Amino acid sequence: MTTTTTTLTHFSIRMDRHTAVVTMDLQGEAMNTLGPRLIDDFETVLTRLETDPDIRAVVITSAKRDFLVGADIRFLDQLTTTSAAEEAIKTTHELFARLERIRTRLGKPVVAAIDGNALGGGLELALACSMRIATDSPRTQLGQPETQLGVIPAGGGTQRLPKVIGIANALDMILAGKNVRVKKAKALGLVDEIVPTEMLTEIAVDRARKAVGSVDGKSPGLDLSPSGLQKAALETNPIGRSILFKQARQKLLTQTKGNYPAPERALEAIRIGVEEGPDAGYAAEARFFGELVVSPESAALRSIFFGQRSVDHETWVDAEPIDVKRVAMIGGGLMGGGISAVSALKAGAQVRIKEVDHAGVGRALAYVRNVVDTGVKRRHMRPFEGEKVMLAVSGSVDWTGFADTDLVIEAVFESLDLKRSIIAEVEAVTGDRTVFASNTSSLPITSIAEGASRPEAILGMHYFSPVEKMPLLEVIVTEQTADWALATAVAFGKRQGKTVIVVNDGPGFYTSRVLGPYGVEAFHLLAEGATVEAIDAAIEQWGMPVGPMRLADEVGLDVQAKIGRIMIDAFGDRMAAPDGIAGLEASGRKGRKNGRGFYSYDAGGERGGVDETVYADLGLGPRHEFDAQEIQERITLAFVNEAARCLEEGVLRSARDGDIGAVFGLGFPPFRGGPFFWVDQVGAAEIVARLDRLRDTHGSRFEAAQILRTHAESGEPFRS
Numbered sequence: 196m197t198t199t200t201t202t203l204t205h206f207s208i209r210m211d212r213h214t215a216v217v218t219m220d221l222q223g224e225a226m227n228t229l230g231p232r233l234i235d236d237f238e239t240v241l242t243r244l245e246t247d248p249d250i251r252a253v254v255i256t257s258a259k260r261d262f263l264v265g266a267d268i269r270f271l272d273q274l275t276t277t278s279a280a281e282e283a284i285k286t287t288h289e290l291f292a293r294l295e296r297i298r299t300r301l302g303k304p305v306v307a308a309i310d311g312n313a314l315g316g317g318l319e320l321a322l323a324c325s326m327r328i329a330t331d332s333p334r335t336q337l338g339q340p341e342t343q344l345g346v347i348p349a350g351g352g353t354q355r356l357p358k359v360i361g362i363a364n365a366l367d368m369i370l371a372g373k374n375v376r377v378k379k380a381k382a383l384g385l386v387d388e389i390v391p392t393e394m395l396t397e398i399a400v401d402r403a404r405k406a407v408g409s410v411d412g413k414s415p416g417l418d419l420s421p422s423g424l425q426k427a428a429l430e431t432n433p434i435g436r437s438i439l440f441k442q443a444r445q446k447l448l449t450q451t452k453g454n455y456p457a458p459e460r461a462l463e464a465i466r467i468g469v470e471e472g473p474d475a476g477y478a479a480e481a482r483f484f485g486e487l488v489v490s491p492e493s494a495a496l497r498s499i500f501f502g503q504r505s506v507d508h509e510t511w512v513d514a515e516p517i518d519v520k521r522v523a524m525i526g527g528g529l530m531g532g533g534i535s536a537v538s539a540l541k542a543g544a545q546v547r548i549k550e551v552d553h554a555g556v557g558r559a560l561a562y563v564r565n566v567v568d569t570g571v572k573r574r575h576m577r578p579f580e581g582e583k584v585m586l587a588v589s590g591s592v593d594w595t596g597f598a599d600t601d602l603v604i605e606a607v608f609e610s611l612d613l614k615r616s617i618i619a620e621v622e623a624v625t626g627d628r629t630v631f632a633s634n635t636s637s638l639p640i641t642s643i644a645e646g647a648s649r650p651e652a653i654l655g656m657h658y659f660s661p662v663e664k665m666p667l668l669e670v671i672v673t674e675q676t677a678d679w680a681l682a683t684a685v686a687f688g689k690r691q692g693k694t695v696i697v698v699n700d701g702p703g704f705y706t707s708r709v710l711g712p713y714g715v716e717a718f719h720l721l722a723e724g725a726t727v728e729a730i731d732a733a734i735e736q737w738g739m740p741v742g743p744m745r746l747a748d749e750v751g752l753d754v755q756a757k758i759g760r761i762m763i764d765a766f767g768d769r770m771a772a773p774d775g776i777a778g779l780e781a782s783g784r785k786g787r788k789n790g791r792g793f794y795s796y797d798a799g800g801e802r803g804g805v806d807e808t809v810y811a812d813l814g815l816g817p818r819h820e821f822d823a824q825e826i827q828e829r830i831t832l833a834f835v836n837e838a839a840r841c842l843e844e845g846v847l848r849s850a851r852d853g854d855i856g857a858v859f860g861l862g863f864p865p866f867r868g869g870p871f872f873w874v875d876q877v878g879a880a881e882i883v884a885r886l887d888r889l890r891d892t893h894g895s896r897f898e899a900a901q902i903l904r905t906h907a908e909s910g911e912p913f914r915s
Contacts, residue, residue, distance in 0.1 A: 205236040207258075208243060213251040214400050215244060220258035227259055229316035229350070230267030234290065241293045245301065252403035253297065255324065256308035256396055260334070265315025268344065268497060274488050281485035284349045287316070288477055291323040291351050298325045304406035308399035310392055313337045314374065319350035322359060325406060327385065328399050329377045330392040333575075337385055338374030342457040344500060345493025345866065349484035353464040354476045360384050362430045362469060366443050369465070370458045378574060433470075440466050454738050454866050457487050491876055495868030498914065502855050502869070503694055509685075511697045514678035516686035517628060519601040524548045525617060526606040527559025527590065530634055533662025534604055535559060536566040539587045540663075542690035547597065548590040556590035563588050566663050594624045602687060604656055606634040609757055614643045622648050630680045632656035637707045637758040640700045641673045651677040656684055657704060658693075659860050667860035668693035673700045694859050696852040698841075702765035703758070705841050705853065706860045709870075710746075711762040711770045712833035712896065714755065717743035719893070720829065721813075722773040725821040727793045727805045733826035738864025743830060744793040745802075748786035752779050769896035775813045782812040832886055832897070834863075838870040839900035842913075850913035871913035879906040879913075 209216045217240055221227045244253055257263065274280040298305045307313070307321035309329040318337050321327050329335050339348040339356065347353060348369055357365040360383045367373065380386040390398045430436060440462065447458050460483040468476020487493050519542070524535045527548045539546045546563075550556045564585060571581040589596070597603070603621050607613055614633060621631055631653045633643050644653040655671030668688040672681050681697065688695040698705045717730050721744075731742025747755050756779065762770035786792035787800055795803040810818070838857065841847045847856075854869020867873040874882050883904055889897040906913060 203236045203239060205233050206240050208240065210249070211400050212404075213249060214403050215247075215250045215253050216396065216400065217244075217253060217255045218258050219255070219263060225259070226261050227257055227263040227317070228265060228267040229263065229287070229320075230270040233267075234286070237290060241290065241297070244297050244303065245293070250303060251407050252303055252400075253305040254308050254396065254399045254403050255305065255320070256399065257310065259311070261311030261317075262307070262309045262313040263317030263320060264312050265317055265340070268500060271344075271346070271488055271493075271497065274485075277485035277489055279485075280488045281481045284481040284484050287350045288481065291319060294320070294323045302407070304403050304409075306399045306403040306406070308395050309335060309337070309386075310395055311335055312374075315339060315341055315348065315352075316350045319348060319352045319355070322351065322355040326387045326402060328388045328390060328395065328402060329380065329386045330395050331377060331389050332392050333376075335377045336374040337377075337380045338372070339369045340372040340374060342370065342455070342461060343372040343496065345455070345457050345490060345496040346487045347457055347461040347464060347480065347483055349480050351477065351480070353461055353480050354468045354473055357465055357469065362436070362439060362465065365465065366439075366462065369461050370443070370447055376574065436469060452736050452738070454492075454864065456490060456492060460487060492866040495866050495872055495876070498868045498872050499854065499858055499865050502851050503859070505851060506694055506696060506855050507689070509695075509697075510682070511685050512678040512681050514682040516679065516682035517601050517630065519544055519683060519687045519690075521545045521547070521600045521602075522687075523597050523600040523603045523621075524559075524606070525603065525621075526550070526634075527555055527562070528606065529562070529660060530606040530658060530662060531604075532559045532562025533566070533660065534606060534634065534658055535588060536563045536663050537691040537693075538687075539563065539584050540567060540570065541692045542687060544587070544602075544687075544690075546588045547600070548588065549594070549597075550590065550592060552592060556592065560588065560590055594620065597621070597624045598626070600625055600629055602630045602632065602683065604632045604634060606658075609635060609638060609754070611638055611642060614638065615646060618643070618647050618653065628652070628679075630654070630683050632684060634658055637703045637761045639702050640671050641675075644673060644675065650675040652680050654680055654684055655700070655704065656688065657706065659706075665860070666692075666694050667706075667856060668695045669704060669706055669856060669860065670695055670697045671700050671704050672697060694855060696856045697848065698852070698856075699846050699848070701844070701846050702761055705838075705846055705856050707758060708762070708766075708841060708846070709834050709837045709857070710861065711759070711766070712837045713830055714743050714747060715759075715770060715772050715896075716830045716833040717747075718772040718776045720821065720826055722775055722815060723821075724816070724819045725826065726818045727809070729821055729823070730826055730830075733821075733823040734830055736823065737827045737831060738867060740862040748792035748794055748802075751786050751788050752792055753785045756780050775815060778813045782809075784809070784812070828885060829889060829893070832882070832889065835870040835874060835882065836886060836897070836900055836903070839874075839903050842871070843900055843902040854914070868914075874903070874906075875912040875914055879903055880908075880910075883907040 205221050207218045219227045221233055244250055274283060297303050305324040307324040307327045309327060310332060311334045313321050318339060339352045341348045364383055377386060377389055381389055443462055464479045464483055467479040522538045522544045524531050524546060527550045535546045535548055538544045548559045550559060567581045567584050570576050571578050605617050618631060633655050634657060636657060640655045644650040647653055654676045657669040659665035659667055670684045685695050720730055727744045731744050734742040784791045787796055790796040793809055795806040838853050842850060842853055847853045850871035854871050857863035857869050858865050863869055883899045886897050886899040
């Protein structure tokens, strides 16, 4: 029976007999985040919990659809000095320590009742509680994603999490910024109990009440399994721990190449806490956070975070989208299969796949089945849910079932004539309000739509491979594309789980266009004597996920040659590779797809070393050493300069979109924030000076875009 309710601005305290049910509800916000407003109220809450003798147990829960999703990122931007950041963390440390003392010293059990996401500071708050009870909702996840923002879990996460789930598991979650679903959290010991959403508060109150008198909760049992004994050997003796931390550091540096300081600091904070004790660990956590929050890497990563959030809320046009219920996919290869999978699985649409023969239909359906089965295996859905998705996907070799289609997407061979013929056939069997989208990677949408009877319904939806994993969708509009068609494509892309940018039409649009000079400059270096492995190693060290030579093999050297010709026709010599590179086509090298590229591949398609015969096939002479910095500067500045031209010419609508497109679609290093954010960090004047030096040495392909010179003269940043 409820006896008393206390209401603050962002918290309420409801008494259920002798149990205080504390509910977080950050006013004016969709989510609870940890910042000054919530912290001020939380101090008052803690004082009440500490001093009210009528309170014998506590439950902390949320009035929102998530528990608490971490720090208020906007507040991080206000921490402009290391000392200010360190003091803010010490305040948080003391708050969570007070919460912990309520159970350990005052004997009042504290239960975190978690529904939805408990991330960052949300998980750290829960870790300070006696027990964590979570719902079985698919939305419920727990994690410490701070390293993805260039900082570390600094509300005690590096100290409490290893104690709760073990050092190795904590390293796995914190260093990679991983979130875990509730069943995995239960297996790790991070969650004590999983309950139905509707019964969360009732059960949490019951568990809190029953825990009075045994406030430290259950002690973990001894795990005598082989893996448990191995864990004990590693984590409970100094030699084992030394090996564990050494291996973790080696693995980390292999992955980050030293470009991301936050995971390294997190690892060190955990090590200090384990080896030197909690006081030293908490001090290190605060100190490292203070250093990291003002670092350029964290600024870049936070810029990407805000940019993505801004794009995800962007509507682009003031028009009502069609509610897409039926999608037709023309072409069921790797791209078509992936688009079909996310359309059915994430967007919940009925999908009809058209292929040239029944074997093609079978391969497309098998691709979708593999994506669905992977989701079931990883417990992202139940088996019956996977079967429901598959029932929504069908295939044909004719136009049966196209009459009521809301959206048609084609992903066929890059042939202008073929795409135009498909549009004519689609227009003959669909209605006036059916949107037609091409997944072309380079052909102008205006050219594809030439001769169409309904050009206002035609646009581009450029996906990235593999579609089910890559987050970006580049929507391309022509001068004739209707607002309702654009609104429909954007809304459906978001339903597919994509981060959507909208660009204006042109050869290669944005993403394929900027890769043109990037790849061409790699070929120039190759022709000048650089080795394949030196080029790739330098660019990967700079932060790209794969180097340009590996990328060419993955895309397909034949495909790249075709795109290259389109780029040369549109933009001239700066998109032209050296003459000898034409020997790639003559040699029959297509990259991974036929096992012959810049690298060698085994029968299963696994990449081996560089295929040394490629130099002879290209008529290239002996190789010699190249400075890695020169390789990096030439290739990356070619990319950035072309991105600037895209903004200058209106292909890009904003520098924000250019950064989001480059990071999420092309793997531009997130710790650099995207090409425009990076220009702002380095300084446009410095970028122009570097381009001028390269132009004087290597020719007009390095002529700086006028927009770069304008920003260099004015000092105005691209990103405010």
